Structures are given as structure tokens and as C-alpha cells.
Amino acid sequence: MNQALKIAYLGPSATYSHEAAIKQFGPDAEFLPMRSIPDVFFATARGEVDYGIVPVENSLEGSVTYTLDMFARPDPELANLTISAELYLPIITNLLVGPNGPQNLADIQLVYSHPQPLAQSRGWLLNNLPHVEFQEVSSTARAAEMALENPRAAAISNRQTAEQYGLRIMAPGIQDADFNQTRFLIIGFQPYEAVAGQNGRATTAIMLSIKDRVGALHAITSIFMKYGLNMNRIESRPSKQKAWDYFFFIDFNGYPSQPNVAEALQELNNETSWVKVLGSWLREI
Amino acid sequence: MNQALKIAYLGPSATYSHEAAIKQFGPDAEFLPMRSIPDVFFATARGEVDYGIVPVENSLEGSVTYTLDMFARPDPELANLTISAELYLPIITNLLVGPNGPQNLADIQLVYSHPQPLAQSRGWLLNNLPHVEFQEVSSTARAAEMALENPRAAAISNRQTAEQYGLRIMAPGIQDADFNQTRFLIIGFQPYEAVAGQNGRATTAIMLSIKDRVGALHAITSIFMKYGLNMNRIESRPSKQKAWDYFFFIDFNGYPSQPNVAEALQELNNETSWVKVLGSWLREI
Numbered sequence: 127m128n129q130a131l132k133i134a135y136l137g138p139s140a141t142y143s144h145e146a147a148i149k150q151f152g153p154d155a156e157f158l159p160m161r162s163i164p165d166v167f168f169a170t171a172r173g174e175v176d177y178g179i180v181p182v183e184n185s186l187e188g189s190v191t192y193t194l195d196m197f198a199r200p201d202p203e204l205a206n207l208t209i210s211a212e213l214y215l216p217i218i219t220n221l222l223v224g225p226n227g228p229q230n231l232a233d234i235q236l237v238y239s240h241p242q243p244l245a246q247s248r249g250w251l252l253n254n255l256p257h258v259e260f261q262e263v264s265s266t267a268r269a270a271e272m273a274l275e276n277p278r279a280a281a282i283s284n285r286q287t288a289e290q291y292g293l294r295i296m297a298p299g300i301q302d303a304d305f306n307q308t309r310f311l312i313i314g315f316q317p318y319e320a321v322a323g324q325n326g327r328a329t330t331a332i333m334l335s336i337k338d339r340v341g342a343l344h345a346i347t348s349i350f351m352k353y354g355l356n357m358n359r360i361e362s363r364p365s366k367q368k369a370w371d372y373f374f375f376i377d378f379n380g381y382p383s384q385p386n387v388a389e390a391l392q393e394l395n396n397e398t399s400w401v402k403v404l405g406s407w408l409r410e411i
Numbered sequence: 412m413n414q415a416l417k418i419a420y421l422g423p424s425a426t427y428s429h430e431a432a433i434k435q436f437g438p439d440a441e442f443l444p445m446r447s448i449p450d451v452f453f454a455t456a457r458g459e460v461d462y463g464i465v466p467v468e469n470s471l472e473g474s475v476t477y478t479l480d481m482f483a484r485p486d487p488e489l490a491n492l493t494i495s496a497e498l499y500l501p502i503i504t505n506l507l508v509g510p511n512g513p514q515n516l517a518d519i520q521l522v523y524s525h526p527q528p529l530a531q532s533r534g535w536l537l538n539n540l541p542h543v544e545f546q547e548v549s550s551t552a553r554a555a556e557m558a559l560e561n562p563r564a565a566a567i568s569n570r571q572t573a574e575q576y577g578l579r580i581m582a583p584g585i586q587d588a589d590f591n592q593t594r595f596l597i598i599g600f601q602p603y604e605a606v607a608g609q610n611g612r613a614t615t616a617i618m619l620s621i622k623d624r625v626g627a628l629h630a631i632t633s634i635f636m637k638y639g640l641n642m643n644r645i646e647s648r649p650s651k652q653k654a655w656d657y658f659f660f661i662d663f664n665g666y667p668s669q670p671n672v673a674e675a676l677q678e679l680n681n682e683t684s685w686v687k688v689l690g691s692w693l694r695e696i
Contacts, residue, residue, distance in 0.1 A: 138418045149689055184649075185649055185654035185655055186649055186651055187476070187649070188476055188647075188648055191472070191473055303651070305418050305653055306654070307654050307655075308507040310466045343632055343642055343645065344629075344632040344633065344635065344642075347628055347629040348629065350629065351629045357628055357629075360628065360645075360647070361645065361647065362645070363473055364469075364471055364473050364475075366471055366473070366588070367593070368590055369470035369590040369592050370470055370592075
């Protein structure tokens with residue numbers, strides 16, 4: 127009998143992170159809700175779960191800085207964590223009401239949600255519920271609980287929340303942008319799929335600190351050009367060690383055991399204060 | 412008689428933005444608190460004030476994405492706004508109590524603050540007030556009001572808040588990182604100081620959209636190298652027009668009427684979908 131995989135995610139139950147975890151690992155894995163993104167990292171690092179799943183970027187809101195900053199933390203127990211896979215989740219928001227709640231839009235006096243889905247449905251809400259009060263709560267799950275207690279209230283959340291808390295979808299897909307997605311990273315101690323030989327889809331993430339000098343960023347991009355490596359993403363974060371000092375996060379096509387990638391990493395090491403490989407995985411899109 | 416300059420800032424009164432505005436424009440300007448960063452931009456664009464001041468980056472927390480995203484908005488009334496100057500403000504946080512409040516640390520049961528100063532004083536708070544409850548409120552000014560009403564409560568904020576609301580500084584400088592600063596931008600319709608000829612200190616900010624192709628970022632950095640222009644900063648934000656499409660914000664040394672800058676901007680225009688100059692100013696540090 128197979129042991130079910132244990133997965134840590136940013137709780138509570140029925141969040142977008144939970145939805146992403148189920149999409150990645152299937153319904154038979156065991157899913158453990160964590161109170162924060164750091165808790166997902168530490169639970170994974172301590173071996174309490176096989177993998178953790180964390181949001182890293184939303185196509186409207188940009189980077190999830192809490193997640194990037196965890197990779198930059200100096201805690202020794204986090205040092206060997208690797209990015210094992212990635213996952214893209216379309217963000218669909220719905221207007222939910224309880225079984226004893228409003229029967230139609232005109233009955234709604236109050237809408238609960240987390241600030242992010244609320245902001246992402248702003249246009250629909252202003253058009254369809256112009257006189258309604260909005261209240262921000264700590265999670266979409268909490269919004270569902272609050273809506274259940276108030277017969278004049280609705281919540282904004284995903285389909286999972288409706289199913290789990292017994293609410294009805296009064297208006298589906300009310301998000302303003304139809305392209306909105308969140309990218310998640312799966313973290314653990316080993317890759318989720320083999321990347322070697324997958325030249326087209328293999329992606330590697332590195333983090334580096336640039337020596338403070340003219341043209342440093344150009345020197346970095348020159349190395350990627352020289353070895354024919356396409357940078358898919360570059361993002362900087364404060365080092366938190368001194369003011370206006372940055373770490374750069376770079377994703378590129380390739381994997382470290384490829385000869386040209388190995389040589390590029392060696393040159394990057396010479397050119398920068400330090401380089402850390404965060405992991406390799408098969409690109410989903 | 413001189414007309415006092417009118418300045419819009421992110422309110423309420425006594426915030427770090429207010430402190431930055433006074434540092435930049437002196438106490439005799441007229442300061443108008445706005446409810447949000449977009450409101451600062453729109454008040455300035457409509458000519459209701461001479462300048463607006465907005466936070467753009469904190470040395471621990473990174474970019475203020477609300478501010479960057481305002482530069483990317485397509486609203487025609489915002490099109491001619493320019494970055495007129497920049498300002499760095501050290502972020503000093505203090506533990507404040509009301510006149511009828513706690514007499515010493517042991518009397519404190521509750522601490523109010525905005526999430527950011529609370530996070531930035533976390534180490535001191537855990538060491539000195541380990542059993543105290545923390546409550547997040549919408550601004551440091553609101554925290555001061557709440558602390559005044561509760562004889563067992565303290566607030567975390569700057570010196571201005573203490574002076575304006577009549578609180579006492581029980582513990583000064585409780586922020587965890589002694590290098591913490593916030594960079595502000597002054598926006599308006601004209602530069603605050605003349606930049607032409609200031610070759611050493613002149614900085615220009617541009618925003619550009621990169622055509623989706625291999626090596627695009629390298630092509631950009633190559634142009635800066637070719638014309639001897641040092642990039643001080645590069646930041647990306649989602650375009651909000653389609654998924655995983657980005658605008659880049661770049662600061663570099665120089666000003667557009669310099670011949671090499673003019674040529675570089677022309678080449679950037681050929682290499683990218685579009686380039687917009689956001690403004691030039693004299694670098695403060």
C-alpha cells in the first residue's frame with residue numbers, strides 16, 4: 127500500500143493554495159493547512175511533510191514577496207530546500223451566499239472577503255452592488271463563515287470554499303481580468319519530476335548577490351547570452367542586511383547538469399558575491 | 412508675498428509621508444492629507460496641489476507597488492505627470508503611550524500599530540513585551556488615537572505622531588534594523604531642481620515594455636553599456652493587460668538632454684514596444 131504524500135499549504139482549508147495543492151497532488155494526498163508562508167517552509171524543512179506549496183507570483187499583483195524572502199533567509203534548516211515543481215492556477219472568484227442568505231443581488235447589504243479577491247472583483251462589484259458595504263477579513267474561508275452568520279451578507283471566494291462551507295454560487299466568475307493566474311512553487315528536498323534531458327521544458331531558478339559596481343547587471347545578462355540561456359524572469363528583493371542592497375532571483379531555461387549551464391554557473395560565481403541554485407523543474411507553460 | 416506651496420501626501424496627519432513632505436518642503440508649505448496613493452496622483456494631476464509626495468521603496472520591504480502601478484496606468488490625466496525629485500527618510504519607530512496610559516513596560520497589555528512598523532519592530536517587541544497582544548490598525552495615527560483611549564495600551568509610530576496626538580515616547584528607536592529608510596518620489600508637472608549640467612547627480616527614470624523575445628533584457632542592458640549609462644535600479648511589474656507580461660522601471664545616471672542619453676533613448680525606442688521618460692532629478696544619495 128502506498129503511503130499518501132503529505133503536503134503543507136497556506137491555510138485555512140479551501141484557499142486558492144489548497145486548490146493548487148489538490149490540482150498538483152490529487153485528492154488522495156494528505157493536506158496540512160499552515161498559518162503562514164514561513165510555516166510552510168519550516169514544516170517542509172523539518173520533514174513534517176513531503177512537499178510544501180507556496181504562491182510566488184500573481185499575474186495582476188506581481189511577486190509574493192513573503193515567498194521570495196524565505197529563500198533569502200539565512201536559517202540553516204532552510205538551506206537544503208529546493209524548488210521541486212511549479213503550478214499555474216487560474217484565479218476564478220465567485221459571489222457566494224449561505225442557504226439562509228440573500229435570494230438575489232438586491233438583498234445583499236454586506237460583502238466579506240480577503241483584500242486580494244475583493245480588489246480583483248472591484249469592477250463587477252461597483253457595477254452590480256454599488257450601494258453595498260465591503261468588509262476585509264483575514265481569509266476567504268473566514269469570509270465564508272461570516273457570510274453564513276449574516277442573512278444579508280455574501281462572500282467572495284473560489285468554488286472550493288462554496289463546497290466546503292455549504293454556500294451557493296450566486297454569481298460565478300466575477301473577477302475583472304479573465305487572464306488572472308497565480309503561479310505556485312512546490313518546495314521539498316527533491317525534484318518532483320526528472321529534469322535531465324528535458325531540454326525544452328527544464329527551468330532552473332537561481333538567486334545571486336551582485337557586487338556593487340558599474341555594469342554588474344550587464345555582466346550577468348552577458349553570461350546568459352554567451353551560453354545561449356534564455357532568462358524567463360528577473361526579480362530583485364532587498365537583502366535586509368543593509369539599505370539599498372539587493373538579491374536577484376533569475377529563472378532560465380536549462381538544468382545544472384547541462385554542460386553550458388554548469389559553465390555559466392561557474393562564470394556567474396566569479397562575477398557575483400555568491401550564487402545559489404534554488405531548484406530545477408519542468409516548466410508548465 | 413510668496414504663495415505657500417501646496418503639497419498632497421498620503422495621510423492622515425503625522426504619517427511617515429507627512430514627515431517626508433515636511434523634510435522636503437519645509438514647515439511653511441500647505442500640506443493636504445490624501446486617503447490613498449492614487450488620490451495623491453490624481454490631486455497632483457488635476458492641479459489641486461503643486462506637488463505630490465509618494466513612498467516608492469523601503470529598504471527592508473522593497474517596492475511600493477501601488478506607486479509603481481500608478482505610473483503604468485493609462486488614464487490620460489496622469490500622462491504628463493513627472494517625477495520632480497526624490498527624498499530618503501530614515502524610518503525611526505518609537506513606543507508611545509498617552510498621558511493617562513501605562514507608566515512602564517510592565518503596565519502594557521496591548522500595542523496598536525500599522526502592520527509595517529509592527530513588523531519592523533518585531534524583535535524588540537518579542538524581547539521587551541513578550542506577553543502583550545498586538546493589534547493592527549489602518550494607520551499609525553489611528554494607533555495613537557486608540558492608545559489614548561486605553562490606559563493599558565501603547566502605540567508604535569514616529570515622533571511626529573507623539574507630538575501631534577500628545578503621547579509620550581516611552582522607548583525611542585525600537586526598529587530592528589538601524590539602516591531602515593524609505594525612498595519617496597515628489598511628483599508634479601516640473602522638476603523641483605534644474606538637472607541639466609549636473610552630470611554627477613542627475614538621475615532619470617524610464618518605464619518600458621520589452622518585446623517578447625530571447626535576450627530582450629540583454630539588449631536593453633547593452634544599450635546602457637554602449638552609452639556609458641549606469642543603471643541604478645531595475646524593477647518589473649505586471650502589465651495588468653495580459654498574464655505574465657511586464658513593464659520594467661529603470662533608473663540611470665544622466666538626463667535626457669545629454670547627447671548620449673538622447674541617443675540611448677532613441678535606441679531603446681527601437682528595441683522595445685515603447686519607452687516613457689518618467690522624470691529627472693538630482694540624486695540625494
